[in-house]
Amino acid sequence: MKIDAVAKVKRSRISGEVQAISAKAELHRMIICSALSGGVCDISYAGTLADDVLATIGCAVAGGASVDVRNVPGGGIISVKPGFGSAENPHFDCAESGSTLRFMLPVAAAVGFSRGARFAGRGRLPERPIAELMRPLTEHGAQFSADRLPFTLTGRMSGGEFSLPGNVSSQYVTGLLLALPLAGGGDVIVTTPLGSAPYVDITRAVMARFGVNVGVRNSSDGAEEGSGAVFSVPKDACYTSPGEIRAGGDWSAAAFFLAAGALAGEVTVTGLDMMSPQGDRAIVELLRRFGAGISVDDEGGCVTVRKASLRGCEIDADDIPDLVPVIAAVAAAAEGVTVIRGVERLRHKESDRVSAVVDMIRSLGGDANDADGTITIRGGNIKGGFVNSRGDHRIAMAAAVAGAIAREEVTISDAFCVAKSHPGFYDDFASVGGIVDVVPVR
Numbered sequence: 001m002k003i004d005a006v007a008k009v010k011r012s013r014i015s016g017e018v019q020a021i022s023a024k025a026e027l028h029r030m031i032i033c034s035a036l037s038g039g040v041c042d043i044s045y046a047g048t049l050a051d052d053v054l055a056t057i058g059c060a061v062a063g064g065a066s067v068d069v070r071n072v073p074g075g076g077i078i079s080v081k082p083g084f085g086s087a088e089n090p091h092f093d094c095a096e097s098g099s100t101l102r103f104m105l106p107v108a109a110a111v112g113f114s115r116g117a118r119f120a121g122r123g124r125l126p127e128r129p130i131a132e133l134m135r136p137l138t139e140h141g142a143q144f145s146a147d148r149l150p151f152t153l154t155g156r157m158s159g160g161e162f163s164l165p166g167n168v169s170s171q172y173v174t175g176l177l178l179a180l181p182l183a184g185g186g187d188v189i190v191t192t193p194l195g196s197a198p199y200v201d202i203t204r205a206v207m208a209r210f211g212v213n214v215g216v217r218n219s220s221d222g223a224e225e226g227s228g229a230v231f232s233v234p235k236d237a238c239y240t241s242p243g244e245i246r247a248g249g250d251w252s253a254a255a256f257f258l259a260a261g262a263l264a265g266e267v268t269v270t271g272l273d274m275m276s277p278q279g280d281r282a283i284v285e286l287l288r289r290f291g292a293g294i295s296v297d298d299e300g301g302c303v304t305v306r307k308a309s310l311r312g313c314e315i316d317a318d319d320i321p322d323l324v325p326v327i328a329a330v331a332a333a334a335e336g337v338t339v340i341r342g343v344e345r346l347r348h349k350e351s352d353r354v355s356a357v358v359d360m361i362r363s364l365g366g367d368a369n370d371a372d373g374t375i376t377i378r379g380g381n382i383k384g385g386f387v388n389s390r391g392d393h394r395i396a397m398a399a400a401v402a403g404a405i406a407r408e409e410v411t412i413s414d415a416f417c418v419a420k421s422h423p424g425f426y427d428d429f430a431s432v433g434g435i436v437d438v439v440p441v442r
Helices: 024-036 051-062 098-111 131-139 170-182 197-209 251-264 279-290 321-333 344-348 353-363 393-403 415-420 425-431
Strands: 004-010 014-019 041-046 066-072 075-081 091-093 117-120 142-144 151-155 160-164 186-190 215-218 229-233 244-246 265-270 293-297 302-306 314-316 337-341 367-371 374-378 385-387 410-412 435-441
Touching (some): 004 415, 014 425, 024 041, 024 051, 024 075, 024 197, 051 091, 051 415, 098 117, 098 151, 098 170, 160 170, 170 186, 170 197, 170 229, 251 265, 251 321, 279 293, 321 337, 321 353, 353 374, 353 385, 353 393, 393 415, 415 425
Parallel strands (some): 091 117, 385 410
Antiparallel strands (some): 041 075, 066 075, 142 151, 265 302, 293 302
16 A cells, blocks of 8 residues: 655744755766776765665666665765676666666667566656657667557667757757767767756766766757757767766755745755756756845855845746746745746656646645746745645645745645655755644555
């Protein structure tokens, strides 16, 4: 029997300091590169490993790598011994992690397991787009038993030239780049404007730390204006373990606490890299545009956000889709209208995150609607009420942040879904003054 929970959040005075957890996006990539490199790599991280990261670890082990996770004060160390590819007929359980599936699929195809490899997933993962990634893999020698999860992968992917759109998921590009050093290198040509481009920057940065430098140039024959980026992996590329590596702070997770400070008091988040390739560090500038008080300590890696009179603004979310739920929570409290553009790709996340965001704001007593890839919120009112998280971690966390200033209690369904990205979220929220009670139900 599945054990679920509800989180009950009351109006709170937010004050204090919280350590940023390690970036989920970096950990995925570091684990895969470690599993493919020539030596053991110890990956240091802060916080508690998210369910998505655990899925990637599980797949690395299924493919033949050895992984040992040990706790240290404030976090832990993931020790990865390479060997991915040594299994004969692995079963890759990607759980609900889109990153795990879209990264591991090309990597497994490049390895070419002798008896094939089985892929499975849960929740909405079998429904999330993957056809545009399977197509170029098939063109380069891979075969699939079905066009959606679960399926069996056979054959082996060759290197060369890959063309695919960039407006569905940047994870397609990342998966191919991670795989190409195993296939003799090649080019990934993006035929449409690339959404969530900073995530490919993260990929390139991590791969460089493992000795693989990914080039990028523009092609003159792009199918649309703004398209035509070409990412190149050299023929002689080979992963080399750095021995030890540390994942940076997670700006996506930090955004919820910085937003809580903007709404209900003052919060300092430590352990952040102001030069990180993570696109979600844009939260600092976005909160400044809303009118929040911001202090940044570049050298110390700290950001402090203070409550202020907030006003609506216009936001292009094409490169920062994971910030949309928490931006919406801030917008619901801000005076005036906030327009969030470039959100259509969010319909294919852990939930239909466009409708989930709109429903969250309406459930809290606010005014929100969506049309033509845009969410519009008329702010100034967070009453409280029941929020159906739809099992989406970012909806649950955004609702908790909104609950800090709601006039009445906010109840959030499927509260444990936050473990997908931040298992310790409610504890960290309480540590800075959030009044939250998580009640298990059957």
